[in-house]
């Protein structure tokens with residue numbers, strides 16, 4: 001029986017992937033084989049020795065101590081693209097909210113609830129609506145910082161609205177580049193993008209290098225009256241610099257999924273409670289993808305969409321499978337094969353892949369009666385984790 005510990009609200013559609021015969025799933029499991037979570041912060045939580053893998057049902061893994069888990073040979077997954085459409089659609093709402101007097105208009109109306117004469121109400125609104133006028137998106141320029149799963153969908157959407165789109169992404173993957181419309185213009189650097197855009201939307205991961213990338217210096221370069229949208233993470237922007245830029249009129253509005261106390265009471269900040277991925281569809285997609293990836297790893301040792309291990313998939317031969325991870329130094333696989341040879345274990349098929357400082361190996365072997373082989377592999381220097389899958 002495999003045990004899966006969950007945090008946060010995980011869609012039932014994903015949880016149903018774990019068959020009752022093979023899996024025990026719950027939020028109160030003490031010695032889980034794997035963890036399935038959304039935004040719950042794992043940093044500082046004591047991690048049970050039993051954990052083999054962590055799946056983040058979502059994109060950002062800044063709530064998972066990936067480096068620490070890597071050192072223990074624990075595989076961390078995310079679900080790339082599974083909630084991208086949900087975020088894209090909320091960015092559309094953000095663009096509209098940042099351009100038109102929608103919220104202020106609704107807020108004004110809510111102050112008039114004691115007016116009972118319809119004709120009088122209509123007359124007043126026709127007089128007052130000038131206070132809630134805005135701008136159209138059509139023909140304006142949207143800058144997108146980070147052109148991955150979400151950024152590329154936002155680009156397509158903006159082009160369909162008749163906007164011009166400028167992008168900046170120095171780490172763009174080849175796959176993401178293939179997805180990107182040829183109509184997206186490339187900015188030489190972030191400052192050049194900020195200087196020419198009416199709207200800028202942030203879609204980069206929270207990393208040390210992206211921390212406060214939107215700071216006072218960056219905002220000084222911004223086109224006056226720009227609307228900034230942040231559906232990425234709170235750490236990407238310096239909130240005090242945002243307030244200053246709003247006060248100076250550099251920024252017209254700041255629309256974000258990450259409220260901060262310094263924004264309270266400001267009409268020019270539209271802050272949402274981190275609901276970018278909170279749609280039934282996105283929650284299902286993420287939970288299903290995360291569950292599938294965990295099942296494939298636990299039952300077959302195959303890895304897909306890990307953020308710390310290489311993608312590895314090998315069809316199974318008849319018989320048991322040994323999987324092990326090690327520090328990516330020479331000679332480890334050779335020593336493991338020697339242990340197997342010494343114990344007369346015949347290897348049927350094998351695969352070895354590395355990513356950065358980690359290497360991951362799958363060995364399909366003929367029947368292996370000798371229980372101490374796995375223990376012997378564990379003892380080899382630089383080996384981090386070993387598992388026998390029957």
Ligand SMILES: NC(=O)C1=CN([C@@H]2O[C@H](COP(=O)(O)OP(=O)(O)OC[C@H]3O[C@@H](n4cnc5c(N)ncnc54)[C@H](O)[C@@H]3O)[C@@H](O)[C@H]2O)C=CC1
Pocket residue numbers: 058059060061080081083084087145146147148149150151168169170171172173176203204205206209210231232233257274275276277278
């Ligand atoms: N508000 C919400 O509920 C959600 C927020 N997010 C946030 O959005 C982020 C992006 O999500 P995806 O597009 O799915 O990820 P992704 O990995 O597909 O795309 C991220 C892109 O950012 C680029 N990038 C990295 N560093 C950069 C830099 N310094 N400057 C410019 N580009 C840079 C990467 O090359 C990549 O193309 C996530 O990491 C997460 O923090 C994601 C989903 C939901």
Ligand SMILES: O=C(O)C(=O)COP(=O)(O)O
Pocket residue numbers: 038039057058059060061083274276277278
């Ligand atoms: O996928 C992401 O990075 C998100 O921010 C979504 O977070 P959530 O799963 O809605 O808590």
